[in-house]
Each structure stands twice: as structure tokens, then as C-alpha cells.
Amino acid sequence: MERQxxxxxxxxxxxxAGDCWILQQLDVRLHAGRWTSVVGPNGAGxxxxxxxxxxxxxxxxxxxxxxxxxxxxGMAERARALAWLGQGERASDDLCAYDLxxxxxxxxxxxxxxPDAQDRAAVENALRATQSWDWRSxxxxxxxxxxxxxxxxxxxxxxxxQVLLLDEPLAHLDPPHQADLLQVLRALVQQGxxxxxxxxxISFALQADQxxxxxxxxxxxxxxCADSATHQALVQVFENRLAIHALAGQWVALPCTPA
Amino acid sequence: xxxxxxxxxxxAAVALCLVVVLLGLCAGSSGLDTLGRALLDASASDGAQAxxxxxxxxxxxxxxxxxxxxxxxxxxxxxxxxxxxxxxxADPFLLGSASGASLGVALALAFAGGxxxxxxxxxxxxxLGLTGxxxxxxxxxxxxxxxxxxxxxxxxxxxxxxxVVGVVLGACSSLVLxxxxxxxxxxxxxLLGSTSLIAWPACVLMLLVWVFCASIxxxxxxxxxxxxxxxxxxxSLGLASPGLRGLLIAVLALATATAVAQTGLIAFVGLxxxxxxxxxxxxxxxxxxxxxxxxxxxxxxxxxxxxxSVLAPQDLPxxxxxxxxxxxxxxxxxxxxxxxxxV
Amino acid sequence: MPGCAPARCACLxxxxxxxxxxxxxxxxxxxxxxxxxxxxxxxxxxxxxxLEQAPQRIVSLLPSLTETVCALQQxxxxxxVDRYSNFPATVxxxxxxxxxxxxxxxxxxxxxxDLVLVPLSSRAALRLGSLxxxxxxxEPQTHDELRDAFLKIGELLALPQAGARWDALDAExxxxxxxxxxxxxxxxxxFEASEGLYGxxxxxxxxxxxxxxxxxxxxxxxxxxxxxxxxxxxxxxxxDLILLAQDNAHNLAQxxxxxxxxxxxxxxxxxFGPADFDAMVRPGPRLGEGARAIVACLRGLAP
Numbered sequence: 001m002e003r004q005x006x007x008x009x010x011x012x013x014x015x016x017a018g019d020c021w022i023l024q025q026l027d028v029r030l031h032a033g034r035w036t037s038v039v040g041p042n043g044a045g046x047x048x049x050x051x052x053x054x055x056x057x058x059x060x061x062x063x064x065x066x067x068x069x070x071x072x073x074g075m076a077e078r079a080r081a082l083a084w085l086g087q088g089e090r091a092s093d094d095l096c097a098y099d100l101x102x103x104x105x106x107x108x109x110x111x112x113x114x115p116d117a118q119d120r121a122a123v124e125n126a127l128r129a130t131q132s133w134d135w136r137s138x139x140x141x142x143x144x145x146x147x148x149x150x151x152x153x154x155x156x157x158x159x160x161x162q163v164l165l166l167d168e169p170l171a172h173l174d175p176p177h178q179a180d181l182l183q184v185l186r187a188l189v190q191q192g193x194x195x196x197x198x199x200x201x202i203s204f205a206l207q208a209d210q211x212x213x214x215x216x217x218x219x220x221x222x223x224x225c226a227d228s229a230t231h232q233a234l235v236q237v238f239e240n241r242l243a244i245h246a247l248a249g250q251w252v253a254l255p256c257t258p259a
Numbered sequence: 260x261x262x263x264x265x266x267x268x269x270x271a272a273v274a275l276c277l278v279v280v281l282l283g284l285c286a287g288s289s290g291l292d293t294l295g296r297a298l299l300d301a302s303a304s305d306g307a308q309a310x311x312x313x314x315x316x317x318x319x320x321x322x323x324x325x326x327x328x329x330x331x332x333x334x335x336x337x338x339x340x341x342x343x344x345x346x347x348x349a350d351p352f353l354l355g356s357a358s359g360a361s362l363g364v365a366l367a368l369a370f371a372g373g374x375x376x377x378x379x380x381x382x383x384x385x386x387l388g389l390t391g392x393x394x395x396x397x398x399x400x401x402x403x404x405x406x407x408x409x410x411x412x413x414x415x416x417x418x419x420x421x422x423v424v425g426v427v428l429g430a431c432s433s434l435v436l437x438x439x440x441x442x443x444x445x446x447x448x449x450l451l452g453s454t455s456l457i458a459w460p461a462c463v464l465m466l467l468v469w470v471f472c473a474s475i476x477x478x479x480x481x482x483x484x485x486x487x488x489x490x491x492x493x494x495s496l497g498l499a500s501p502g503l504r505g506l507l508i509a510v511l512a513l514a515t516a517t518a519v520a521q522t523g524l525i526a527f528v529g530l531x532x533x534x535x536x537x538x539x540x541x542x543x544x545x546x547x548x549x550x551x552x553x554x555x556x557x558x559x560x561x562x563x564x565x566x567x568s569v570l571a572p573q574d575l576p577x578x579x580x581x582x583x584x585x586x587x588x589x590x591x592x593x594x595x596x597x598x599x600x601x602v
Numbered sequence: 603m604p605g606c607a608p609a610r611c612a613c614l615x616x617x618x619x620x621x622x623x624x625x626x627x628x629x630x631x632x633x634x635x636x637x638x639x640x641x642x643x644x645x646x647x648x649x650x651x652x653l654e655q656a657p658q659r660i661v662s663l664l665p666s667l668t669e670t671v672c673a674l675q676q677x678x679x680x681x682x683v684d685r686y687s688n689f690p691a692t693v694x695x696x697x698x699x700x701x702x703x704x705x706x707x708x709x710x711x712x713x714x715x716d717l718v719l720v721p722l723s724s725r726a727a728l729r730l731g732s733l734x735x736x737x738x739x740x741e742p743q744t745h746d747e748l749r750d751a752f753l754k755i756g757e758l759l760a761l762p763q764a765g766a767r768w769d770a771l772d773a774e775x776x777x778x779x780x781x782x783x784x785x786x787x788x789x790x791x792x793f794e795a796s797e798g799l800y801g802x803x804x805x806x807x808x809x810x811x812x813x814x815x816x817x818x819x820x821x822x823x824x825x826x827x828x829x830x831x832x833x834x835x836x837x838x839x840x841x842d843l844i845l846l847a848q849d850n851a852h853n854l855a856q857x858x859x860x861x862x863x864x865x866x867x868x869x870x871x872x873x874f875g876p877a878d879f880d881a882m883v884r885p886g887p888r889l890g891e892g893a894r895a896i897v898a899c900l901r902g903l904a905p
Contacts, residue, residue: 054495079497092345092487099543103485107497111478139541155488159496287708310712317733318708389725440828445723448703455707456729573698574706 006064007032007163007194008053013061015045015052022048023217026061030163030210035185035195037205037225040214040237046198047087049214050165053196054084066162079107083159087167087198089152093141097151100140101126104158126157129184131177145172153181157188164188166197170204182207202234202242202253213237225251265546268539272553276327279560283323284315286568317459325457325521326563326577327556328465330528332518334555335473337529338536338547339511342483343504344414351515351529354404354417354508355424356397360519362432363396364389364449368442369435389449390461390520397516400424401508411504412490452525452578454563461521468517472510473548479507480545525578528555531585538592558585643757645739646722646747656760657717657736661710663702666748666886667719667740668693670755673771673887674764682713689880689888710735717758742885743827745810752887774890778897779815786843786900791817792836792865794846795883801831807885811893817843833857840864845896848873872899 008030015023022045030036030053038046051057055078063070066081073081083104091100104126105119115123127133130150140148149172156164164185170178182204185195189209199205206225213221213233221233231244234253243256336351344353367389405411408420436443476483482503485493494500515529532555536547562580569575642652661682662668668687671680677692682699697713700706702721707729710718715735720727722741731737738758742748749768756764791812793802802808804819806827812819820839821829837859844854844865851873855861865871874882874895882892 051491056491056494075499076497079495082495084492084495086489086491089489089492091489092484094537094541095484095487095543096541099484100488103481103488103496106481106485109481111481306714310714313733314708314711318711437830440826440830441723444703445725448723449725451704453704455704456726458729458732574700574704 006030007066008196009064010053010059011062013052013059013063015048015057015059017048017057021217023052026217026219028053028212028219029222030194030196030212032066032194033189033192034210035189035197035208036210036212037208038196038198038212038214039202039205039234040220043216044214044237045217046214047167048217050084050167050196050198051086054082054165056084076107079161080159081161082163082165083156083161084165085152085156085167085169088171091140091148091152093139096137096139097127097132097143097154098123098136100151101132101136101154101158104155107159122158122160123154126154127151129157130154131180146174146177149173150177150181157184161193163194164196166195168198168200170199170201178204203251206244206251206253264540265542265550268536269546269550269553272550272557275557276553276560279327279557279564280320280323282564283326283560284319286564287314287319321459321462322454322457322563323560325462325465326454326560328462328469329454329457329518329522329525330532330556330559331469331552332465332472332514332555333525333528333559334532334551334553335469335476335548336511336514336518337531337555338533338544338551339476339483339507339514340529341533342486342544342547343507343511344418345487346418347534348530350526351511351518352425352524352526354421354512355400355428356512356515356519357524358425358428358432359396359398359400359403360393360516360524361396361446361450362400362428362435363392363394364446365432365435365442366396367392368445369439393449394516394520397519398512400428401512401516403428405505405508411501411508414490450523451576452523452581454522454559454566454577455574457521465517465521468513469552472514473552475506475510476548477545479503480543480548483507483544525559525581527578527582527585528559531581531589532558534589535585535592538589641757641760643738643754645737645754646741646751647739649737649739651736651738651758653717653736653758657715657758659713659715660717660719661699661713661715662687662719663699663705663724664719664721664741665689666742666884667751667755669884669886669888670752671719671759673752674756674759674761674767676759676761679759681715682710689877689886705730707733719755742807744805744807744885745814745889748807748885748887748889771887771890775811775814775893778890778893781894781897781901782815782817783901783903783905785905786903787816789817789842790820790839791843791845792820792839792841794844794850795828797850799831799833799836800828801825801836802883803827803829807889808883808892811882811889811896815893815896833859836860837863842868843870843872843900845872845874845899847879848875870903872896872903874899 006029010026010028013023013026013028014021038049040046048057052059059070065073065078101123102115102119105115105122108119109115124133127136130153132147132150132154140151143151153169156166170181173181189195205211208225211223211225211230212219213230215237220237221230223230234244235242241255242253244251244253333351340349340351340353341347371388404417404420404424407424408416411417436446482493482498485496485498490500533547533551535554536542536550542550558581559577562577562584565580566575566577640652640654642650644650658679659681660671660679662671662680663684665684665687668680668683669689671677672690672693677690680693680696682697683693684701684705685698686701687693697709699709702724705726707726710730711733718730718735718737720730720737720739722739727737727739740751740754742751752768753764793808793812794800795802795808801821803821803825804813804823809819820836820841821831840863842864851871854871855866860866878892878895881888882895
């Protein structure tokens with residue numbers, strides 16, 4: 001794909017956390033209007049990559065976001081263009097769901113601004129998309145794990161950004177809600193947004209458009225999910241303990257013992 | 260829905276503050292009727308009238324308003340501390356400001372000695388002397404904590420540094436007292452929380468500082484809310500975390516130091532005020548800033564009222580009553596299981 | 603003043619003499635009142651207090667100053683005292699206005715005092731001063747400072763007999779010193795001022811009293827007025843006499859190493875009741891009484 005259609009492009013990316021280099025000399029291209037899933041074994045650096053691309057870790061290397069160099073983006077501008085949802089996020093139990101999702105509109109509000117109609121509409125859309133509208137005034141303390149995760153997702157959706165970086169968005173969700181969320185992500189991609197997700201469930205990851213296979217801080221393979229090369233890379237990175245099958249029009253990954 | 264309850268609670272708090280001011284004019288060594296008679300009775304001697312006027316306007320009113328202002332400062336500082344550190348047990352003295360103030364007073368007394376009391380011409384310096392020393396000590400202690408924790412990024416490191424600084428500076432002021440035991444009584448007299456010596460200048464100063472700090476805290480209320488999602492998320496939402504955290508810590512230090520310099524160390528107000536608010540109504544940080552100030556103000560001013568009236572004409576230590584009142588109310592709320600209560 | 607001579611004098615008509623009499627009388631009165639008006643006294647802070655007339659309503663915030671005022675027979679001028687003032691018994695019925703460190707500002711103001719005696723190290727003094735009250739700061743810590751305070755208060759209250767009164771009080775100490783049994787003259791003494799081994803050093807008021815009684819303090823002046831003593835130090839110093847309050851006198855022998863102290867072996871321990879103890883420790887005019895109490899105990903010790 002030509003460079004013009006990449007939402008995020010990182011070249012020779014080095015990311016350090018603390019004293020050690022977690023990601024070294026990465027070359028990552030995330031295509032615009034596509035859903036890319038990042039997979040790999042534990043400790044591969046997937047979360048670190050997402051955090052780095054969200055601007056939460058110091059970056060070394062060349063990065064372009066939406067065809068502009070990283071350095072030209074102001075913080076508030078970047079916050080409007082890029083939303084990040086961390087893994088296992090905690091939130092104060094005091095806030096009610098609505099207020100928490102409204103926090104996602106912070107990049108659009110100044111210090112003294114109050115929510116306007118646009119903000120409220122965005123929040124409502126986000127809550128409805130995650131089926132959380134009915135209990136929007138309940139405090140977080142009263143919600144179950146899955147409900148809380150949906151509210152946090154709604155917060156990320158409320159930003160209405162071009163690029164969404166989601167780290168384990170399906171955690172704590174039961175299958176119906178997992179399916180719902182995947183539908184939401186697909187709808188967003190169809191609208192032209194870019195979604196990057198780190199997913200533990202390989203089967204769900206295989207439903208994306210592109211896949212980034214990582215291991216030990218390096219990118220092993222980057223390609224379409226339907227590609228057999230991608231499947232091979234996947235199996236290899238999991239030490240041949242994984243088998244990928246086609247089932248009802250989808251790719252499904254199942255653990256297996258090596259032959 | 261949350262908006263209305265917050266407004267209602269706020270208005271109720273303001274009304275209570277007015278009631279407290281009125282009661283404050285009544286409570287004291289002599290009842291309002293005696294003073295009222297002295298003021299209104301034309302045949303009363305000039306001396307009695309002047310005394311009554313002096314007692315009401317120069318002693319009781321600044322004391323009550325000063326207690327409200329100091330309580331507001333401590334309540335605000337408590338809300339900031341709990342929001343910044345995401346810890347419901349945080350209080351304004353978390354970053355070592357209490358020990359810093361003690362050490363400041365101890366050093367001022369040890370080095371300036373008699374100069375702090377004498378030199379009638381420079382009344383301003385004398386007044387600045389101990390209150391200024393307490394203020395500087397508190398602020399410098401927080402600065403030391405920030406230095407020790409190498410910035411404001413890591414919450415745990417910040418808290419640990421605060422504890423270390425508190426303990427070390429406390430030991431230093433104990434050392435000063437050991438070397439100069441004559442200072443002990445004076446220091447205790449200064450540091451024992453007391454609202455009985457608040458004059459108009461101190462009162463006005465505290466009110467001004469409160470307006471300043473509360474405005475900044477209100478402006479940064481959204482940031483505090485976002486912080487509750489975690490520092491990383493707050494950053495991803497475009498809020499420059501280190502700079503804003505540093506600013507909030509500075510505001511926290513300023514509010515705490517001002518209150519400590521004027522009234523000594525009064526425990527529990529900063530800790531209890533945000534909880535009292537949260538147990539009554541669910542609010543975001545923007546509203547919490549004002550409501551916690553109001554709760555702290557009412558708690559301290561109410562305790563001051565009781566301190567003056569329960570065993571009149573004796574004056575009980577106000578710190579005793581803030582603990583009893585605040586703690587008692589919190590216990591009652593916990594037992595009742597108030598809605599939205601996370602305690 | 604020249605008498606009003608009858609008209610026997612031929613120099614001037616008697617009306618002129620009467621006029622001169624009145625003139626001289628007026629001048630004398632004027633001069634007298636001018637001398638009585640606006641006298642100034644300096645307090646321990648170095649601040650000068652200017653008074654037109656001797657104060658009649660006094661509030662005292664330090665027990666030793668209360669006792670001083672009463673020792674000058676001016677108890678009736680006291681209208682309020684602090685909560686620690688307990689001597690003489692008449693002051694206990696006066697309104698109590700808090701402590702020296704934390705006075706009740708309102709109560710003091712409503713007593714309309716024209717003089718407030720405050721301790722040196724009181725923060726509240728600033729507040730009281732800003733309310734227009736006249737303050738005089740004194741905090742005697744040694745015999746000399748007490749004499750100074752005594753004389754200054756005498757000056758404030760316009761009492762010319764203050765000096766003589768002080769001499770009488772001081773003489774009591776001298777006579778007490780004369781009554782110390784000969785074998786105990788120059789004995790080494792340890793006075794425990796407070797629980798937790800706070801000893802009275804040579805630099806304290808009590809230390810001065812002990813010195814004037816001819817007793818040697820095991821705590822040298824360098825240690826300060828009330829040092830926190832290491833019990834080992836007392837054991838090494840091995841005093842001949844131990845003086846302390848009755849409340850702290852139990853199980854002295856149980857203190858580690860103390861059972862071998864000469865004072866305990868020879869039963870040369872004096873335990874004083876609260877009234878006597880107050881008189882000894884407080885830097886006030888009862889120094890003679892305190893000295894006598896010590897000497898009485900010393901005389902009661904078996905040889």
C-alpha cells in the first residue's frame with residue numbers, strides 16, 4: 001500500500017521503558033481505514049507499542065501520524081485524533097457512567113468549557129453503541145466487570161477520533177457483548193477510521209483486516225489476516241502450539257499439541 | 260440529576276455558613292443579650308459600649324470568619340490531595356507540610372530568639388516572623404518532597420518521599436527542642452491548633468488565598484476527574500500530566516501552608532471534608548472543590564463555636580472537636596449506608 | 603511652701619501674699635502631678651510602657667507574676683488570672699482567662715483591664731496588643747530576673763516600698779541558708795524537677811536557690827536549666843541528697859543502678875508535696891518559703 005494511506009507509520013522506532021529497550025528498530029505501518037490487530041506471546045511488547053504510538057512513552061525514531069510528522073502535532077490536537085484505551089484501566093468508583101464517558105470529550109473542551117450539544121450527542125452515541133445507555137447514571141462501583149469495561153470503551157469511542165488504539169478491549173466481556181463490540185469496530189472501520197487492537201483471543205484477532213505479529217520486541221510479520229503467510233507467522237510465533245482452521249467463513253485459532 | 264443535588268447541597272452549605280456566622284457572634288464568654296443590651300442601651304457607659312463593639316466586630320467576627328476560611332482552605336487541600344493521589348486516606352499534610360511548619364517555627368524561635376517577640380517598631384516583621392516561618396517551612400518541605408521524588412510522575416514515590424520528609428523534619432524539630440528546651444512551650448502554643456487568635460488581617464489573607472486556590476482547582480477540576488482514570492489515560496486525553504500535577508501540588512502546598520501558619524495544625528478537617536461531601540452527594544471534582552471547601556469551613560467553624568460555648572467561658576482545643584464532630588458524622592453516615600457512598 | 607504671713611509684713615499687701623500662696627500651691631500641685639503623670643517602665647521585651655496613672659485593673663497570665671502582685675499587697679487590683687495561678691487562695695475565685703500560651707482573648711477584653719501581665723514567649727501577646735490592651739511582658743527565670751520583675755511591677759503599681767519588700771523576701775533565703783545543718787553544707791544535690799528525669803540545673807531558678815543554700819548541684823550550668831538527664835550520669839555523680847516531688851518519689855530504688863546511690867542508702871531523700879514544690883520551682887516571691895521547706899526537710903534527715 002502506498003504511504004499516503006497509512007494512518008500511522010513508524011520507522012526505526014525505539015521505545016524504552018525504564019532502563020531497558022523494549023522495542024528496537026521497529027518498522028510499523030498501520031493502514032488508514034483498516035482494522036489492524038496486534039498479536040504475539042506474552043512480553044512481546046504489544047502494549048508497549050500501543051502506548052508508544054499513543055504518545056505515552058518517549059519515542060525515538062521517525063513517526064508520522066495521519067501524514068504529518070509526529071513532532072508537528074500539538075498535544076490537544078493529537079488527543080482529538082487518537083484515542084487510547086489501556087489494559088485493565090481503573091477508574092474512580094465515584095463517577096457515574098455518563099460522567100466518565102463525558103471525560104472522553106475533554107480534548108474538545110477548554111479549561112472552562114462545559115459540555116455542549118455536540119459533546120452530549122457524542123456521549124449518547126458512544127453509550128448506545130456499547131449498550132450502556134440504560135444505566136448511564138449508575139456509579140461505577142455498582143457495575144459488574146463487563147459493564148465497567150463497556151463504559152470504558154464508550155469513553156474511548158466518545159473521543160470520535162480518527163485513530164483508535166485499544167488494548168484488550170474485550171476483557172471481561174461475555175460472548176454476546178464481544179460480538180457486539182466487534183460489530184461496532186467493524187462499523188467504525190467502514191466509516192473510514194483506523195482501529196488498532198491488541199487482542200488476546202486470536203480468533204477475534206483474525207477477524208481484523210491486517211495483523212501485526214510481534215515477538216520479543218520485534219515485528220515478525222505484517223500482513224492481511226486472510227493471508228496464509230500471516231497464518232504461518234502466527235503459528236510460528238506461538239511455537240507451533242496453535243492451529244488455524246476455517247470455520248463458517250471465519251478463521252479460528254485453536255490450541256493444539258505439536259505433532 | 261447530579262447537577263441539581265450538587266447545587267442544592269451547595270446552597271444549603273452557604274446558608275449554614277451564614278447561620279454559623281450569626282451564631283459565632285453570639286457564642287463566647289458573654290452572651291449576645293448582654294452585649295446587645297450594652298450596644299443598644301443608650302444609658303450604658305461608653306466603655307461598656309466600646310467593649311461590646313470591640314468584642315463583636317474585632318474578636319468574634321474575625322474569629323468566626325477566619326475559622327470558616329481556614330476550614331475552607333483545609334477542605335480544599337484535602338480534596339486536592341485525595342484527587343491527586345487517588346487515595347481516600349490522603350490528607351493535606353501528606354507531603355510533609357506539617358513537619359515543615361513545625362521545623363520552621365522551631366528554627367525561627369531558636370535563631371531569632373527574643374527578636375521574634377521584641378522590636379516593637381517592626382510589628383510587621385514580628386507578625387511575619389512566626390506565621391511566615393511556619394508558611395515557609397511548610398512550602399519548603401513540600402519542595403523537598405518533590406525534589407526527593409524527582410518529579411511528580413510517580414505517585415508511590417511521591418507518597419514515600421512525603422512520609423520520609425515528614426519523619427526526618429519532625430526529628431529535626433525534636434532535636435532543636437532538645438537543644439533548647441525552653442522553646443517547647445512556645446512551640447506547642449503555636450502549633451496546637453487554635454482559632455482563638457485570628458485577627459482581621461489573617462482572616463482576609465486566608466480568604467484571598469482560598470479564592471485564588473479554589474479558582475485554580477476549579478479550572479483544573481476536569482483534569483482531576485481524568486486523573487481518576489489513571490495518569491496514562493489523562494495524558495492520552497491531551498492533559499499534560501506532569502506540569503498540571505506540579506501546579507496542583509503547588510496549590511495544595513499554598514493552601515495548607517496558609518492555614519497552618521494562621522491556625523496551627525488542625526487534623527482531620529482536610530481528611531474528612533471530601534468524604535462528608537461524597538457521602539452526601541455524588542459530584543465531579545469541579546463541584547467537589549467548592550463543596551469540600553464548604554464542608555471543611557462548616558466543620559472547623561462549627562467546632563470553633565462549640566469550643567467556645569460548651570464549657571464557656573473556657574475555650575476547648577478546637578482540634579479535639581473537629582475529630583469528634585467530623586469522625587462522629589462520618590461514622591453515622593457509614594452506618595446509615597448513604598447512597599453513592601464508597602467509604 | 604511659704605506660710606501665708608498675716609498683714610504684719612509691711613513689704614506687700616496681704617492680698618498679694620494670698621495670691622502668691624495660691625500660685626505656689628498651684629505650681630507645686632502641677633509639678634507633683636506632672637511627676638506622677640506619664641511614667642515609663644521598660645519590660646523584658648525592651649518595650650516601654652507609658653502610664654498616666656498606676657493601673658487599677660490587672661490581668662495576670664503568669665502564676666509567678668500573680669504571686670508577685672499579691673506579695674506587694676495589691677491582690678485587690680487583680681481582676682483576672684490564668685488557669686495555673688493558684689496562690690494565694692484568694693486568686694482562685696477570680697475569673698480564669700485561659701493559660702499563658704492560650705489566653706481567652708474575649709474574656710480578657712471584657713474585663714476591661716488597664717494592664718495585662720504576659721509571659722515573654724506568648725504569641726497571644728500580639729493579638730492582645732492589636733486589640734488595644736496595654737501589655738507588660740515579664741518572665742523571670744533566675745533570682746536576678748525575679749528581683750527585676752519585682753521592682754518593675756512595684757514601679758508600675760507606684761509602690762515605693764517594693765524595694766524594701768524584696769529585700770525582706772530575699773533575706774528569708776539568707777536566713778534559711780543559715781539554718782542548713784552543718785554536716786550537709788556543701789552537700790551534692792540532685793533535684794528532679796519532673797518525671798522522666800528532668801533535673802533542675804544550676805542555671806534554673808531552683809538551681810540558684812540551691813546554690814544560695816550552699817548546696818552543690820551535680821548538674822553544671824552548661825547542661826541548661828532543665829536538662830533531660832541520663833540516669834547513668836546521676837549514678838556516676840553519686841549525689842548526697844536527692845530532692846523531688848512526692849508524686850515521683852515512689853520506687854526510686856528500682857531505677858537501674860540507683861539502689862547503690864549514697865543518697866538512697868543513707869535515706870537522704872526529700873519528697874515535697876505539691877504546695878511546697880510549687881513554691882520552690884516557680885520563680886516567684888515564695889522563694890523564701892521554698893528555701894525554708896528544703897531546709898526543714900534537711901534538718902529532718904537523720905544524721
